[in-house]
Amino acid sequence: MEDLTTLKNKAIDSNLEDTIEILKKFYSVPLNQDIVIRNFSISGLDKKATVIYINSITDSEKIEEHIIRPLLTNNSTEKKLENISPAQLLNTHENFSNILQDINNGNTALLIDGEPKAYIFSSSKFQGRSVEKPLNEVVVNGPKEAFNENVIDNISLLRKKIRNENLIFESITISKNSNNVLYIVYMKDLADEKLLQNIKDRINSLDINSIQNLSLLEQYIEDKVKSIFPTILSTERPDRATSFLEDGYIVLLMDNSPDSLVLPATFWSFFHNSEDHYLRFIFGNFIRLLRLLALLITLFISALYIAITNYHVEMVPTDLLLAISATREVVPFPTIIEILMMEIAFELIREGGLRVPNPIGPTIGIVGALILGQAAVEANIVSPLVVIIVALSGLCSFAIGDMKLNFSVRLSRFLFIASAAIFGFYGMTAVLTIGIFYLVSFYSFGVPYLAPMTPKYISSKDTFFRKILKTEQYRPGYLKPKDIVKKKESQ
Amino acid sequence: MNNIKRGSLMLFFIFLIPLLSGCWDQTSIEERAYVVAIGLDKSKSDNENQIQISYIIANPEFSKKEAMTTEPPMETITFDANDINVARNKANTVVAKEISFNLLSVIIVSEELAKDKNFIRWMYDATKEREIKRDTPLIVVKEESTKFFKQNQPKLESRIHKYYDLILKYASKAGMIPNSHSNLGRYYRITQADASLFLGIYGTSEKSEYKRSEEEDNFMAGQIEIGGESNKVQFMGSAVFKEGQMIGTLTGEETRAAVLINEGLNMGSIIATYKDPFDDRYRVTTRILQKEDIKIKMDLKSPLPTIDVSIPLYIDILSQHSMVDYVNDSEKRERLKQSIEEEVTNTYNKLIKKTQEEFKGEPFGWSLIARKEFLTIKEFEDFDWMETYPEIDVNLTVKVNIGNFGNQSKVPELEEMRD
Structure with missing residues (x-):
């Protein structure tokens, strides 16, 4: 028996029986249950024919109605095959490898005795969710469609929002065995060629058997793998992806990923939320302010508490200081242990609450709140103020919508806690300074992380706060878009 | 191998930090x-x-x-x-x-x-x-x-x-x-x-x-x-x-007066009483505000140094038991004004006399203003403010500005009522 891999590159035989035998070997029929091989003869032409497809990923009815039945009921002897079957003829292949790939993609191969080629008809129908509401990036005001695992649906959602011939969906096969297809989406008249080439180069340099989805792909192509800060944004909202596309960003889509990747990403794209722009100018900036506040509280409040109670007692109002001191008197641990215990407990509850099966979900909230809050204080393990502080920092961290930035903030919080415990404010300031040095020092696909705040670029200046919509005239200059003006100032 | 070496060196430095730092300053x-x-x-x-x-x-x-x-x-x-x-x-x-x-x-x-x-x-x-x-x-x-x-x-x-x-x-x-x-x-x-x-x-x-x-x-x-x-x-x-x-x-009275003319100190409103010029038995209760800055003019170069102080006071009348109708009578108001001015001036003159004769120094912070009169610190030091102050002639004028007469400005005519 010939080796299957060498067979793969061979052209098919004109003898139908032989070809089918070889295909059966490829698919290990009858071990593989969902491979369908149907033999019949085309009336009129009077030829033996066989269709091969995988019935779990194809539309069987369509095959029956549009491929097989017309061939069976054909009377004409001259009609060409293309004209007999109303189904869409995609291609004809001579090579086994090509045929196999198409069958794997859910298409149907028609083999006719005496012809050394296979006719490939489109018939794919994969199972999946329909378009649903976004789960992670919830907004009150604005569209409520989210990407799903079906890339065709996702493309459709984007096309629905940008009806322009310049919107390109370029597809690349990025893995060898599983043949995962990646779609690079961009506006041809906006996106910078160099940036596009950079991304393509990075993707083409991959030599991997399988990349299941975008979350995995992200880790192969991101700039800093070990960095605490993310450099690629993922969003499950097509409206958000659209607004990035229209600014000249590049979006990646893939089957099996209910989200899209946006690159390059700056710190601001993680900090922002689509609702910021859907709400009116003042309201939108109000929630930005709240988010900034939440970010600062999450980062600093535990560290501040440690620094103040251990090194800078004179900063606390007298009454509060005495109150803290009184409640601390019965607590056996130093402040740092107290804070760390509660912070870790909170993180555990958070993680546990996420993984817990749905039916017992509510219980963990009650147990967590009860045990951590009331009982810990009553047992003199922590002081009440620490519960307030940890609860505040935990709750505030939820206000940072982006999951990746959320993780960065939650992790760097521990850095601040440690530095405050060792050096007080001095340590916190030092860590903050180093952190800012770090933030300005790295790039996402060639774009500085804090652009356009520092370094400065022409842009709509959408950083901590946004401008009035009318005055957001420019696309971000750091992307080097082909057309920087996105609207003319209206009177 | 190199990596392990670098890692352990890093660890060593990190441990060194708390040893060298002020961590030991920490007290719970x-x-x-x-x-x-x-x-x-x-x-x-x-x-x-x-x-x-x-x-x-x-x-x-x-x-x-x-x-x-x-x-x-x-x-x-x-x-x-x-x-x-x-x-x-x-x-x-x-x-x-x-x-x-x-x-x-x-x-x-x-x-x-x-x-x-x-x-x-x-x-x-x-x-x-x-x-x-x-x-x-x-x-x-x-x-x-x-x-x-x-x-x-x-x-x-x-x-x-x-x-x-x-x-x-x-x-x-x-x-x-x-x-x-x-x-x-x-x-x-x-x-x-x-x-x-x-x-x-x-x-x-x-x-x-x-x-x-x-x-x-x-x-x-x-x-x-x-x-x-x-x-x-x-x-x-x-x-x-x-x-x-x-x-x-x-x-207390002297303290109030001293604080009031000290430029560096701002006080809120104070409540004080003054003699009623129309009836010796009663006193007028007033709230004193300082709305304008005190003007202090110094002439320190002449052989007889002088200081001219003008104190503008803004006074609200809170109560007046004499029931004199100040509101409608501008002449009476004028007399009340003069009487208060006199009284305040008297207080100040007594206070200044006390500082010049008893303490031989001033608590009003005027030395800071006096410095501006000299070009160099040395000139000021040679002038010797503390020594000179008792000899300085202080002219003090008080300007009273009467504001309103309380929530209800009108007082009933007692004579008529008692009829």
Whole structure:
């Protein structure tokens, strides 16, 4: 028996029986249950024919109605095959490898005795969710469609929002065995060629058997793998992806990923939320302010508490200081242990609450709140103020919508806690300074992380706060878009 | 191999950081004893180098909400020591926690010690201690500070730091004590500038003979008769320091006047009474506001130096028992104005005379204004403000501006009503 891999590159035989035998070997029929091989003869032409497809990923009815039945009921002897079957003829292949790939993609191969080629008809129908509401990036005001695992649906959602011939969906096969297809989406008249080439180069340099989805792909192509800060944004909202596309960003889509990747990403794209722009100018900036506040509280409040109670007692109002001191008197641990215990407990509850099966979900909230809050204080393990502080920092961290930035903030919080415990404010300031040095020092696909705040670029200046919509005239200059003006100032 | 080496080197440096740093400065919040007030007295021993120091330590337990404790709100300890700083260690023989001055609300000095010529030496110990803030008020008490502490039992403010904060805030708002004038920072600055007098807060728990006066503010602390069951401690008037040593006192009225013309100090509105020019039996109650700046003109170059001070006062009439119709009669109003102006001018003239003759220095902060008259510091120093001030001719004019006459300006005609 010939080796299957060498067979793969061979052209098919004109003898139908032989070809089918070889295909059966490829698919290990009858071990593989969902491979369908149907033999019949085309009336009129009077030829033996066989269709091969995988019935779990194809539309069987369509095959029956549009491929097989017309061939069976054909009377004409001259009609060409293309004209007999109303189904869409995609291609004809001579090579086994090509045929196999198409069958794997859910298409149907028609083999006719005496012809050394296979006719490939489109018939794919994969199972999946329909378009649903976004789960992670919830907004009150604005569209409520989210990407799903079906890339065709996702493309459709984007096309629905940008009806322009310049919107390109370029597809690349990025893995060898599983043949995962990646779609690079961009506006041809906006996106910078160099940036596009950079991304393509990075993707083409991959030599991997399988990349299941975008979350995995992200880790192969991101700039800093070990960095605490993310450099690629993922969003499950097509409206958000659209607004990035229209600014000249590049979006990646893939089957099996209910989200899209946006690159390059700056710190601001993680900090922002689509609702910021859907709400009116003042309201939108109000929630930005709240988010900034939440970010600062999450980062600093535990560290501040440690620094103040251990090194800078004179900063606390007298009454509060005495109150803290009184409640601390019965607590056996130093402040740092107290804070760390509660912070870790909170993180555990958070993680546990996420993984817990749905039916017992509510219980963990009650147990967590009860045990951590009331009982810990009553047992003199922590002081009440620490519960307030940890609860505040935990709750505030939820206000940072982006999951990746959320993780960065939650992790760097521990850095601040440690530095405050060792050096007080001095340590916190030092860590903050180093952190800012770090933030300005790295790039996402060639774009500085804090652009356009520092370094400065022409842009709509959408950083901590946004401008009035009318005055957001420019696309971000750091992307080097082909057309920087996105609207003319209206009177 | 190289990586392991680098990693261990990094670890080594990280461990080195806490060793070299100030981490050992750290003290847990609950392991400190918070001194709220420091009292300084003359030592009872013969050793001249020692003073008697009292600490009032706040009890944090008292601030706890649940389970009211039976512990007292504070603890007082008294002992002899060389200075404030060495006393911290000595205190630890009885106090279980590390002594902390972070919450220090007041420094209280007995009049006896304040008048000692060596007083300034002990005061400068406080500059060495980093935890003592420069805005800590300085209070001079008539008796020994230990006795003052013992007598000072506020009925409603059992947390003593709160008591000091609040009473100093509101007493100085009323102008009875020179609070904003009277903290350690100013004491050091004025003493070192050696040109003006420093005013400290004056208080006592001792009752002296009550003085009954028509005016409401011509008292020293201890002279006001207050009935009921309130605290025995009174704060009123100020202690005058010259060159860091106490030389005398000012009454409440004089303190108010001094604070009012001190440019550096802003006071709120104060309420004072003045003679009614139409009826000697009654006095007019007024609220005094200072809406415009005081104008001070100095001529120091001439052989007879002069200072012209013009004080604009804005006065609201709050009550007038004489029931004179000032509102509709501009002539009567004019007389009231003149009468108040006269009275205020008189007060000031008396005060200035007292400072020139008794204290031989001024507590009004004028030396700062005088500096502007000279081109160099040396010229100012040669002029010797402190020495020259008693000879300077101070011309003081008061301009009263009468504002409104209370919520309802009209008063009924008593004669007609009684008919």
